[in-house]
Amino acid sequence: METVIMTDPRTGEESEFYVLEQTCIGGVSYLLVTEDDEDEEESLAYILKEIQTEEDDVIYEIVEDEVELNAIFKVFAELLDDFEFE
Numbered sequence: 001m002e003t004v005i006m007t008d009p010r011t012g013e014e015s016e017f018y019v020l021e022q023t024c025i026g027g028v029s030y031l032l033v034t035e036d037d038e039d040e041e042e043s044l045a046y047i048l049k050e051i052q053t054e055e056d057d058v059i060y061e062i063v064e065d066e067v068e069l070n071a072i073f074k075v076f077a078e079l080l081d082d083f084e085f086e
Contacts, residue, residue, distance in 0.1 A: 004033065004048075006060065020045065021079050025072065031060065032076045047072050 002019040017033035024030070029050040036043035048060035056084060063069045 002033065004060070005058060006048075017046070017048075021042055023072075023075055023079065030072050030076075032064070032080070047076070 001043060002036045004017050006015050006017060008011070008015070015035070015076065017031075017035060018033050021031055021032045031048040031050075032045055033048055034045045047063045048056055049063050049068075049072075051061050052059040063072060
């Protein structure tokens, strides 16, 4: 499973996320990620939005806007029929 490393710009702390799915909507790339590998029954998932590309690095931020989050969530739910979302 593909992973991405996110660095908190405030603390410099790195976190590893597992990429469950990715999609591009309106020219914007989104990732559905989780902190746990796919063997876990329950885990938190996050939707990340690509906001900038710098040389070899891609910068993502967690989608927090409720309207955008709900719209992108629906797309990922359709792409991942075998996952149960709550």
